[in-house]
Amino acid sequence: MEKIRVVQWGLGNMGRGMVEMLFDKEGIEVVGAIEKRVEETTDLGVFLGNEKLGIPVMNDPDALLDLVKPDLCILAIHSFVKGVVEEIRLLTKKNIQVVTIAEEMAFPFVTEPELSKEIDEMAKRAGVTVLGTGVNPGFVLDTLILQLSLGVRRVDHIYARRVNDLSPFGKTVMEEQGVGLSREAFLQGVEDGSVYGHVGFLQSIPMIAKSIGLTYDEIVQSREPIMTTVDRKTKDVFVKAGMVAGCNHTAVALKDGKPVITLEHPQQVRPDLEHIETGDYIEIHGDPDVSMVIKPEVPGGIGTIAAAVNVIPHVLNARSGLLTMADLPVTHAIMDDFTNHLR
Amino acid sequence: MEKIRVVQWGLGNMGRGMVEMLFDKEGIEVVGAIEKRVEETTDLGVFLGNEKLGIPVMNDPDALLDLVKPDLCILAIHSFVKGVVEEIRLLTKKNIQVVTIAEEMAFPFVTEPELSKEIDEMAKRAGVTVLGTGVNPGFVLDTLILQLSLGVRRVDHIYARRVNDLSPFGKTVMEEQGVGLSREAFLQGVEDGSVYGHVGFLQSIPMIAKSIGLTYDEIVQSREPIMTTVDRKTKDVFVKAGMVAGCNHTAVALKDGKPVITLEHPQQVRPDLEHIETGDYIEIHGDPDVSMVIKPEVPGGIGTIAAAVNVIPHVLNARSGLLTMADLPVTHAIMDDFTNHLR
Numbered sequence: 001m002e003k004i005r006v007v008q009w010g011l012g013n014m015g016r017g018m019v020e021m022l023f024d025k026e027g028i029e030v031v032g033a034i035e036k037r038v039e040e041t042t043d044l045g046v047f048l049g050n051e052k053l054g055i056p057v058m059n060d061p062d063a064l065l066d067l068v069k070p071d072l073c074i075l076a077i078h079s080f081v082k083g084v085v086e087e088i089r090l091l092t093k094k095n096i097q098v099v100t101i102a103e104e105m106a107f108p109f110v111t112e113p114e115l116s117k118e119i120d121e122m123a124k125r126a127g128v129t130v131l132g133t134g135v136n137p138g139f140v141l142d143t144l145i146l147q148l149s150l151g152v153r154r155v156d157h158i159y160a161r162r163v164n165d166l167s168p169f170g171k172t173v174m175e176e177q178g179v180g181l182s183r184e185a186f187l188q189g190v191e192d193g194s195v196y197g198h199v200g201f202l203q204s205i206p207m208i209a210k211s212i213g214l215t216y217d218e219i220v221q222s223r224e225p226i227m228t229t230v231d232r233k234t235k236d237v238f239v240k241a242g243m244v245a246g247c248n249h250t251a252v253a254l255k256d257g258k259p260v261i262t263l264e265h266p267q268q269v270r271p272d273l274e275h276i277e278t279g280d281y282i283e284i285h286g287d288p289d290v291s292m293v294i295k296p297e298v299p300g301g302i303g304t305i306a307a308a309v310n311v312i313p314h315v316l317n318a319r320s321g322l323l324t325m326a327d328l329p330v331t332h333a334i335m336d337d338f339t340n341h342l343r
Numbered sequence: 344m345e346k347i348r349v350v351q352w353g354l355g356n357m358g359r360g361m362v363e364m365l366f367d368k369e370g371i372e373v374v375g376a377i378e379k380r381v382e383e384t385t386d387l388g389v390f391l392g393n394e395k396l397g398i399p400v401m402n403d404p405d406a407l408l409d410l411v412k413p414d415l416c417i418l419a420i421h422s423f424v425k426g427v428v429e430e431i432r433l434l435t436k437k438n439i440q441v442v443t444i445a446e447e448m449a450f451p452f453v454t455e456p457e458l459s460k461e462i463d464e465m466a467k468r469a470g471v472t473v474l475g476t477g478v479n480p481g482f483v484l485d486t487l488i489l490q491l492s493l494g495v496r497r498v499d500h501i502y503a504r505r506v507n508d509l510s511p512f513g514k515t516v517m518e519e520q521g522v523g524l525s526r527e528a529f530l531q532g533v534e535d536g537s538v539y540g541h542v543g544f545l546q547s548i549p550m551i552a553k554s555i556g557l558t559y560d561e562i563v564q565s566r567e568p569i570m571t572t573v574d575r576k577t578k579d580v581f582v583k584a585g586m587v588a589g590c591n592h593t594a595v596a597l598k599d600g601k602p603v604i605t606l607e608h609p610q611q612v613r614p615d616l617e618h619i620e621t622g623d624y625i626e627i628h629g630d631p632d633v634s635m636v637i638k639p640e641v642p643g644g645i646g647t648i649a650a651a652v653n654v655i656p657h658v659l660n661a662r663s664g665l666l667t668m669a670d671l672p673v674t675h676a677i678m679d680d681f682t683n684h685l686r
Contacts, residue, residue, distance in 0.1 A: 021496050135494055147490045148637075149676035150653055151478055151646030153364050213679025286676075288642050294491075294635045302631050303494030310493055330669050333492035333629075336556025 001339040003029040004312060007068060007096075009061070009087065010076035011035040013170040013236075014101060016048060017305040018074055025309065027338035032068035033057040061087065065094050072315065074308050075100035079176065079199045081112040085119065088130060092122040097315055098130040099308050103199035105132025106142070107207040107324050120322035129318045133311050133325055135303030136162060137200035140280050140294075141263050142207045143325040154287040155212055161264040161281040165271055166246055167234040168301025174237045177247045178225065179269055186225040186244045197223045197249030198265045205253050205261050211326050216253035216260045224248040232270040245269055310334055313341035344682040346372040347655060350411060350439075352404070352430065353419035354378040356513040356579075357444060359391060360648040361417055368652065370681035375411040376400040404430065408437050415658065417651050418443035422519065422542045424455040428462065431473060435465040440658055441473040442651050446542035448475025449485070450550040450667050463665035472661045476654050476668055478646030479505060480543035483623050483637075484606050485550045486668040497630040498555055504607040504624040508614055509589055510577040511644025517580045521568065522612055524587045529568040540566045540592030541608045548596050548604050554669050559596035559603045567591040575613040588612055653677055656684035 004027060008019050011033055022030050033044050036059050045053035058064040065073075073096050078084050084102045091098050108116045123130045132138060141160050149155060166177060178186040178195035189195030205219055228245035231238070239245050246268025253261040271278055280294040314328045325331065334341060349371055351362050358376070365373045376387050379402050388396035401407040408416075416439050421427050427445045434441050451459045466473045475481060484503050492498060509520060521529040521538035532538030548562055571588035574581070582588050589611025596604040614621055623637040657671045668674065677684060 024496070139493055143493075143673055144490060146673050146675035147487060150482055150486075150674045151641040151649045152676040153367070153645060153649045153652075155676050155678055211673075212676050213683060215679075284676075288645050290637060290641060292635060292637045294633060298494045298633060299631050302496060306494045306496045309496075326673050329672055330486055330489050330554075331493045332489035333495040333498050333555050333627075335498055336558075340556060 001027070001342070003027055004072060004316065004338055005029050005031045005068070005070045006312070007032045007034065007065065007070040007073045008076070009034040009073050011047065011057070012076065012172070013168060013301065014304055015074075015076040017301060018076065018308055019044065019048070021305055021309045025334070025338055026336065027340070028312070030055055031070055032064050034061045034064050035059065061090055065090070065096065070096055072097040072099065072312060075102065076308070078102055079172065080104045081108045081115050085115050088119055089122060092119075092126040092128055092130065095126045095128055097128045099311060099315055100130070100132050101134040101304055101308050102132060103134060103137055104203060106134065106137035106200065107203035108132065108322070110206045111202050116322060124321045127320045129315045129320055130322045131311060131315050131318075131324070131328070133307045135298055135300050135307055136265070137203040137207070138325050139303065139307055140298055141200065141265065142204040143331070145208055145282055145284070146211050146326060147330070148282055148290055148292055149212060149284055152284055152286050152288065152290060155214065155284060157259055157262070157285040158208065159262045159283045159285065162297060163266055163271070163276065163278045164297045164300050165269065165278055166267045166300065167269045168299070171236055177267055178244050179246055180237050180239050181244045183225050183227060183244065186247075190223045195223065195247065197247040198267060200265070201249070201251035201263055204263060205251060207324060207326060208261055209253065214260050216255045219251055219253050221249065221251045226266060226268045228274065230273050232273050234269050237269060239269060306333065307331070313338050317343045344370070344685070346370055347415060347659065347681055348372050348374045348411070348413045349655070350375045350377065350408065350413040350416045351419070352377040352416050354390065354400070355419065355515070356511060356644065357647055358417075358419040360644060361419065361651055362387065362391070364648055364652045368677070368681055369679065370683070371655070373398055374413055375407050377404045377407050378402065404433055408433070408439065413439055415440040415442065415655060418445065419651070421445055422515065423447045424451045424458050428458050431462055432465060435462075435469040435471055435473070438469045438471055440471045442654060442658055443473070443475050444477040444647055444651050445475060446477060446480055447546060449477065449480035449543065450546035451475065451665070453549045454545050459665060466665055467663045470663045472658045472663055473665045474654060474658050474661075474667070474671070476650045478641055478643050478650055479608070480546040480550070481668050482646065482650055483641055484543065484608065485547040486674070488551055488625055488627070489554050489669060490673070491625055491633055491635055492555060492627055495627055495629050495631065495633060498557065498627060500602055500605070500628040501551065502605045502626040502628065505640060506609055506614070506619065506621045507640045507643050508612065508621055509610045509643065510612045511642070514579055520590045520610055521587050522589055523580050523582050526568050526570060526587065529587045529590075533566045538566065538590065540590040541610060543608070544592070544594035544606055547606060548594060550667060550669060551604055552596065557603050559598045562594055562596050564592065564594045569609060569611045571617065573616050575616050577612050580612060582612060649676065650674070656681050660686045
């Protein structure tokens, strides 16, 4: 069977990691990459600091896609639907399947109902699938919660908490989380919307609620700065002691004033430097209760990279349209030839 | 939308539990039950010791199915493919969808390749789905492992252990596990095949291996008696101190002599009476490692009941044929009208 032809769109921290994982996998051929920061056509191997591979990297999406004609594109350039919709228009017009790690795309129907409808229609017209995935939203605080509820007869309240290390992510995420700011600047950023915190609660909560059939009246969110008492440093950011190392972002879906779904997601760079234990915690309260712990947490960077790559055969097999992780068969790691998993 | 018409085939401990759960769910109508132990047609409410419900229970499957014309039947009568294939022949001939908790049906292709082929063909001809599910096999030691591997780039070894309480199960399972026997009788039973232990390793291991694309040369199993030092009693069985309370059954898939998938499943009645902590443990060793704990374990009885009921809309939506849990979209609890989940 012919290999699956993949284009990587966006070569930031996540995009680079995806390319490296794709290189390691059988049945997949990375045929090109799109990166707006390259000024002229270059080689992907050279771009990554290695030997030449004969794989073009271009800043012109239209030209690159026409040149290499991929089956599927992984889009890793932005967190919000508005930041990827133009790209999805181009990809679907060219009948290319889309996996994106834009967090809002994991379940875009509530925050962007009109764009969601447009994307769904474009995808159906083109006969391709558009899927948003990632470690979270897309996995730990939604898909995994759903899967854990299989053995439950009655769900009263879902409580989940993800304490993770934000270090693998790049500048986009650091800015969204207010990393490196003073407490005042953080609070100001929350006010004016420049500090967003986790992009995902307004995706994970509706996805869980719709799948399980829970209803709620409102979602109440809070964003608190996580201050550091020590210097914390990552590849992309330096946080001095006394500054903001991350954002403790929580969201509660309330029905008649009582919590139905509570998600907590304190995210920060280098929690280990203050001996903060990371982990994923899911509690389903009902009949019966289920209480799950993953320690340490499913790592954010690798988890997002792996999720985006591992879903590829499922996306190629799926019906056309704008789908979510809840629409796909159980997604998992793949160690053999990816084309073995095509139907 | 019209309610989903369900027949419960088998009213043992699991079947009764399913009926009670089905009664609680919107969008589902229990239209009849089949139970070979009733001598003449009776009422399901009366059979369960409650008031009359106007739902027939009969010992004649053919007559009952023609009378009530269900959309779907839950089959809970036997652990092995050979013990349910005749029933599946009848159900598919009548174009009825099938959910069964026969453990071997969770992934029957390796132990019963020819019957699997026949069932798949019958189901496709009838345009119905046949699915094997349950807490395990079907969920904890296979589907959940698969789902947890989504964020993993490279899988080297999967180790999982389920320490559970066998008490909710009925006589069939107690006999398979050797519960109540002396050590000698247990060992003799392992020899002659009457003590089987857990029915599921030869389903879970191939299902994991096929989905992830792992290969192995052989599966090595061991079955050891779990002796009790105290009297242990359930609804269905009494185990004196000094006798066998359960079976410590393990299976290892080896490749070139090295373990690829290791599953351990010590099952016993009333482990609490000897302060044995129950739990589900999954470790994926690779890049990255993932280590998950559910404490206490997803309960075996309720878990099986809930899984069989919760998958109903997914089964009705699925393509025809003999499917496994790895073929369905993420399965989960359902709190609203089941018909909301039909496509």
